[in-house]
Amino acid sequence: MLTYVFPGQGSQEIGMGSTLFDEFVELTMEADKILGYSIKELCLQDPYSQLGQTQYTQPALYVVNALSYLKTIKDTGRKPDYVAGHSLGEYNALFAAGVYDFATGLELVKERGRLMSQAQGGKMAAIIGLSEQEIINELKNNGLESINIANYNTPTQIVISGPEEEIDLAQPIFEKVPKLRLYAPLKVSGAFHSQYMSKAKEQFERHLNSVKLNPIKIPVISNVKARPYKQDEIKVTLASQIDSPVKWTESIRYLMGCGEMDFKEIGPGKVLQNMIRRIQREAEPLIIEEDLVTPYSLGSKEFKDNYSLKYAYIAGGMYRGIASKELVVKMGKAGMMGFLGTGGMKHNKIKQDITYIKRELSNGQAYGMNIVHNFNNAEQEERLIDLFLENDIKVIEAAAFLNVTPSLIRYKAKGIRKDNQGKLITNNKIIAKISRPEVAEGFMSPASDFIISKLLKEDKITLKEAEYLKNVPVADDICVESDSGGHTDGGNPCALIPAMIKLRDDMMKKYSYDNKIHVGAAGGIGTSEASAAAFMLGADFIVTGSINQCSVEADISDSAKDLLQQANVQDTAYVPAGDMFEIGAKVQVLRKGLFFPARANKLYSIYQQYNSIEEIDEKLKKQIQEKYFRMSFADVFKEVKNYYPPKEIKKAEENKKHKMALIFKWYFGHSTQMALKGCEDCKVDYQINCGPALGAFNQWIKGTEIENWRNRHVDEIGEKIMKETADYFNKRISKISSN
Structure with missing residues (x-):
């Protein structure tokens, strides 16, 4: 050869x-x-x-x-x-x-x-006569560890690279080594390959x-x-x-x-x-067994190409901007994708964050915006879609939707076109996070005639867009959400993912879509083994959440992160979702060291039992106001009036049970806000959405340099999971092959 x-x-x-x-x-x-x-x-x-x-x-x-x-x-x-x-x-x-x-x-x-050529202050030198280990030992023994090995030219001809003063300092040190044949500084402008x-x-x-x-x-x-x-x-x-x-x-x-x-x-x-x-x-020839799996080969290549990704890895959008603009940028620059957690954020803040993200990721890197279904305020959902369209946001993550809404269809419609071959292209992509097959079926179907007609009547889409909508699914891709932090049905991924893939295949066959709907996995992914299990089950991509909350980039208080770092797999609990309190939807939160889970469930139990605040016995009312709220019901309702629309307040004035619901829901928002701000006096009432994946992750990295959350960065977490997932696969394949 x-x-x-x-x-x-x-x-x-x-x-x-x-x-x-x-x-x-x-x-x-x-x-x-x-x-x-x-x-x-x-x-x-x-x-x-x-x-x-x-x-x-x-x-x-x-x-x-x-x-x-x-x-x-x-x-x-x-x-x-x-x-x-x-x-x-x-x-x-x-x-x-x-x-x-x-x-x-x-x-x-x-x-x-x-x-x-712009590199300054660096230098390189060739060392002849010493082995790699001998060079490493000399550097370490003489405190020159800022110097890197740059070129392994031959077993005994190696080039080092580093700051100019360090390279100069190393010369007399190496020239004292008996085996050295030559120490030769090179004429270069910088510390290349370091x-x-x-x-x-x-x-x-x-x-x-x-x-x-x-x-x-x-x-x-x-x-x-x-x-x-x-x-x-x-x-x-x-x-x-x-x-x-x-x-x-x-x-x-x-x-x-x-x-x-x-x-x-x-x-x-x-x-x-x-x-x-x-x-x-x-040297002897190197005989090796090739790795069959790499971090870059995991997941669907088509999915990665669609979103310009290196890794089939996404960081989901965490509520109230915990999935921050910095998190999104870190992920994008590393060849992954992050979603800004817009739920509960002020409109102007979302707009500012979008501007920052677009400026930092201006070279085709991937990013997206999370949108959480607003159960009580469709107008707010519409405003958010307006903002996304105005800012040319190409990818959104739809979370906690129980059904397809007109706002999502309008977003989808404004990004559909036909290419030169007549194939429909969807420029505005929706990745829907779903945990129930009946909801998934709606998102994998074309938009309903009812919604299309409604949007046409309101002059929000064109006739051409309406026609296109009948031939594409609402969601471009689906993320199957198992037992996760945040809104969850506590599903088992081993049951859910295969069922969703089968449903996807049936829907693809039924509607003959031009483009494949990819199925991803979320919930419980905090280790390489969990990631490998998701890919083995057929996931085209994975989405992490809880593990990213305990990182430098997550926009939540240090005291909350300190609590998260101590979590183990058993330290979470299910509580009512504050935004869907009345219907009993659940979220999963951190339990260890906190009173919030018990108090949140108690409030929902009281809501089910009574029709108004007035019906609650005096002892229990006193406990709620003094221990839970640290405010009177009247003062809480005054605050409620500041952020609910007038029609919602009017409804509460007329319906005592609804008023009780709004007052109780205040506690959920307040507890989240305290965790975000890091109010030490209110620490026991922190609401911190979290799944068991974080506990598994904490155990997985115990004893490493990233055990402390202050050393955890979302991009490095993602790369570590993908790399070690590939290593895990290769070891398993090797073990199976040798049996």
Whole structure:
């Protein structure tokens, strides 16, 4: 077998490319146009001494490597079995594999070189003669742990990277080591392939979002993983390459383990050929069993493509902005999706948060808005949909809906169009969180004729939109909500998910929709095992909630998070839902250390037993006012009047049982507000929505650096769950295969 390898920065030399520019005139002209200067002049003459500068070096090497590859193919007529590149050279390997054309690759390299050239205050040095472990020991023993290993070039030729003063300080230390053959500082502008390049990585990742990639035609060995690229991980891996070490030794060992292998260096110099010969002398072939599952391969690829996601992972919208704008942005930047928890938030605050999110996630990253069914105020629900439409919100998470409402259909209608092939495209997507099959059936059906007629009569949709609505489901995708925090029926995922998938399949067959309805899973997901179970049951994606509430980004008080951090799986309870108090809907809340669950259930029991406040015996009334509310019923009702519409207050004045309901419901809102603010005097009355998933998560990460919630970040939580879910699958597969 044959592997072509492409050199990176450090192999440049004046005169490189020689006759290639005249042989490939059109590509040379295309390069000049992209770069804004003569690539031939730079490589052959370097009149302004720019060839050694990163922003010029990288494009120059990419062009020469690419033309050298085309020349080799032209002359030999043989394509390699594998390709690999050292750092910058990896972009040529991807070009050779057909992942992008010459121009696209050059645009990427131009941006990469520009970003990397901006790095200041960093330095690199080559260490020859010492092993990786010997270098690590010297750094650790001398307090130089801010230095990273950047390049594993051969088993005994390793490059370190870090702050300039640290690299300079390390030189005399290493020169005292008897085995050292050479400590050579490199002429570079920054600490490449280290943690100090994280800003450049983040900026480059945003640039990558707009790039279209083609299928891999030749296996490409990644610097980051020393394994072949996976199609759905190309952008993630390319971005990570900037701040990750180049695992060149392991890459060559991997190729050696693939069978009898010849290596040919394509481009200027023989740096890589020399490294490869040394690796072949000093190291054994690497024989490994490939992982069958990766964090990026979990879930539905189609679902991820629809929402521009790297991971099939969503953070659900938590009430009153606990799922904050910062949470949404963190998730979006990590290739996941978060929903802003708009329920109970003021209209202006939602508007401000949308502006912030759109500004921070302006490069195609995913985000969405949660909408909780407003059982008593359809007008407020309509206003929220107006806000979403005005701000071009493309994804909403519909939660706690017992049936499809006109506001949801209007949102859906305003985003439907037909593409050039006549296929219906829904630009305004709805992901419905559902725990009951009869509700799911309504959301997986087209909008009802009744609602369509109502919207037409009110002039809220057009005739064309009405016609389109008859051929698409209300919800683009469904999230099956099992035993979760917040509104819940306490369902069992092992029963619910298969039933919902079967219902989905039946509805797809019944209506012959153009696009598949994907089924996700929520509730009880707080560990890799729970996540794996959801995917094994057939979930296309997973949604987490409770575990994100106990994180830095969650907008709830520190004292509430301290309580959440102590929770175990048994420390939750079911209570009446404050927004659906009268009908007895349930939410799940934290119980440990709190009186709220017992008091909330007591209030509902009293509401069922009596028809008015006046009927309650005096002792019980005194207990409620003094212990629960710390206010009189009259004062509570005064506050109630401030945030309920006049018609609701009028109804309460006329109906004593309804008045009792509004007064009791005040306690639920008040308890939530106290938890959000962190009122220490009212801590026992905190209402903190939470499911057992958080208890499982707390046990799972006990003893790790994220045991303390102050070290928990929603994006890192998501990545940890997805990574360890993939690891769990691979271990199980390996165990089964070995039996």
